[in-house]
Amino acid sequence: MEKRLKDALIAIVGKENFLDSIEDRICYSYDATNQKYLPDAVAFPGSTQEVSGIMKIASRDKIPVIPRGAGTGFTGGSLPVQGGIVMVMTRMNRIIEIDNDNLIAVVEPGVITGKFQKEVARSGLFYPPDPASLEYSTLGGNVAECSGGPRAVKYGVTRDYVLGLEAVLPTGEIIHTGARTMKSVAGYELTRLLVGSEGTLAVITKIILRLIPLPEAVRTMLAIFPEITQAAKTVSEVIRSRIIPSTLEFMDNATIRCVEDYLHMGLPVEAGALLLIEVDGEKEIIEKQVSKIDELCRKGGAERIEIARDEAEQEMLWKARRSISAAIVKLNPTKVNEDIVVPRSKVPDIINALHGIAEKYQLVIVNFGHAGDGNIHVNIMTNRKNKDEMERVEKAVEEIFRTTLNLGGTISGEHGIGITKAPYLKWEVGDTGIEVMKRIKASFDPNNLR
Ligand SMILES: Cc1cc2nc3c(=O)[nH]c(=O)nc-3n(C[C@H](O)[C@H](O)[C@H](O)COP(=O)(O)OP(=O)(O)OC[C@H]3O[C@@H](n4cnc5c(N)ncnc54)[C@H](O)[C@@H]3O)c2cc1C
Known part of the structure; x- marks a missing residue:
């Protein structure tokens, strides 16, 4: 320089x-x-x-x-x-304000997500978005990616908690979007435009977040299924029964094996799949929900159901879920990680399709994710140095995206487009969609520097 x-x-x-x-x-x-x-x-x-x-x-x-x-x-x-x-942005890491009267917080972008959640919980408040990276990722990064996590099935994603922003445009101008209020329709909705814009439109320097009351109680359960399709169908049954769990996560056999190998916590390595289900809210209501879900899982073919008795057991079940990313890289050094979403009723179809694609291209594909909102993390475990295999990976990714779009889904639920999915974005939004995005971009960043 x-x-x-x-x-x-x-x-x-x-x-x-x-x-x-x-x-x-x-x-x-x-x-x-x-x-x-x-x-x-x-x-x-x-x-x-x-x-x-x-x-x-x-x-x-x-x-x-x-x-x-x-x-x-x-x-x-x-x-x-x-x-x-x-x-x-990590130096700008102050929680500027937690407003208990209006249930909002104002933060700088470098605040670590998990730290913020703990801080608001001290006041009996709840910030639900929970990417598995929450111990490290920043709220600014979460807003820029519109991150989600297991709780999205009930509570939504980062976008649903951002009321307003301060941001600096590529020209250096400073803008303020949204308001500290629960409602505002003053002008175009620039807050929503910036959330999920992946740093391509502006640098976020302040965030006004909506908070909600901390739920009274939480119950966590694990249901183990011999066949993956049984688990996938049970996900649809739970949603159809009008219960919205606070999380409804799924792991396939390959994921279970990796996590067990990593943590040695006694997970059933022969199982086809498992569901990690959590409900929260008023004690009496969630007890009823737990028994209804227990019944649906048994009907769906679950051969074992464990219900955590205390916080330590809950934490153990969550440890399994949060260790997946670290555990699966033992299979192969390169992880091609897609986060497709399909309508919830199509989860069984996409799971079947993914198995077919793994077989067709002779690849190791590990699937887990937020089954409750149809967001499946498809991980192709490969080795970048193996040229022939990487060509097959590319074809498999294309087929995964095509199948997802044909099922009415989207190519990214929470990880964003970035550089890895840029070539596929037009498949979903079309040429005109890309053109409109370029025009919006030009109004924020006339020199196209980002
Ligand atoms: C183990 C692991 C688990 C994960 N689990 C999840 C998950 O469950 N759900 C999920 O959604 N994601 C997950 N992720 C992905 C990642 O953690 C999220 O995308 C997260 O929001 C990124 O935050 P970050 O602070 O690391 O941002 P970075 O990776 O540093 O940046 C991400 C994007 O945000 C932009 N950006 C960052 N800060 C700002 C700012 N202040 N203003 C404007 N743009 C900015 C960057 O330019 C970049 O485009 C996971 C990642 C890992 C490694």
Whole structure:
């Protein structure tokens, strides 16, 4: 990077918040996709004004600026594909306010999701979005990706909790969207446009979040099925019975084996699939729901059902779910991770189709995910160095996306498009859809720097 530019950036963030040695740049060259693109420099702004200052300089010199939270993204959105400045938001990590009267919070983007949840729980409040990465990922990253998690089936995703934003445009201008109120229809809904925009339109510098009361009680259960199709059909039956669990997660046999091998917690490695189900709310109501779900699982063919008796047992069941990502990479070093969604009633169809695709292309495909909202994490476990296998992986991914769209689904439920799914976006939104998105982008980022 030119000295003139480096000096200008250091004048904004301070020497200690600017990195450009090769060793430091390598540390910010990758995310959870494991693809690598080297930035020219890394800056850590400490305020909205500093973000704005960086953007103005970058805009003047036509340099890309890539916002980054914790770098846990699965689609490469934080990667500096064309070089430029990686702007890491983790210094802006204050919970500015928890407003108990209005049930809202105002935060900076670098706050870690799990830390925020614990903090609001102290006031008897609840922020439901729970990506499995919540111990590391930032709220800014969650907003940029519109992240979801197991609780989305009942509580929705990040978008459903964002009331307003402060953001800095690529030109350096600062905008405020939405309001601190539960309702607002003043002007275009820019908040919703920015949520899920993956850092391509603006850098989020402040977030107003809606909170809800913490549920009185939670019950967690595990149902083990000999056949995967039995589990998939039971998911549809539970939803059809008008019970919306707070989570309804599923793991196939390959996932169960990996997790058991990783944790040694006594999971049934011969089982076709298991469902991890949680209900929350008033004690009396959830007890009734637990017995109804128990009945539906047995009817659906479950051969074993475990109901957690206390928080420690609940935590153990969740440990299995949260360990999946780490456990499955033991199968093969490269994980091609898709997060398709189908209408809930189509879960059995997509599971059957995925098995067929794995067989057709002779690939190891591990499936788990948020069955309750039709969001299946399809993980093709492969080795990037095996060229022949990677060609088959590409064909399999195309067939998975085509099948998903034919079933009325979407190619991404929560991980975003980033660089990994960009070639497929037009299959879902069409050429005109892409064109409209480009026009929106141009109004935020006239120099197309991101
Ligand atoms: C083990 C594991 C489990 C995961 N589980 C889930 C899951 O259950 N559900 C889920 O939805 N995702 C999951 N993810 C993906 C990832 O954690 C989420 O996408 C998360 O929201 C990314 O947050 P981050 O802070 O790491 O953002 P980064 O990865 O750093 O960035 C993600 C995107 O957000 C943009 N961005 C970051 N901060 C800002 C900002 N302040 N302003 C504008 N743009 C910004 C970046 O440019 C990039 O495009 C998982 C990832 C891992 C590694």
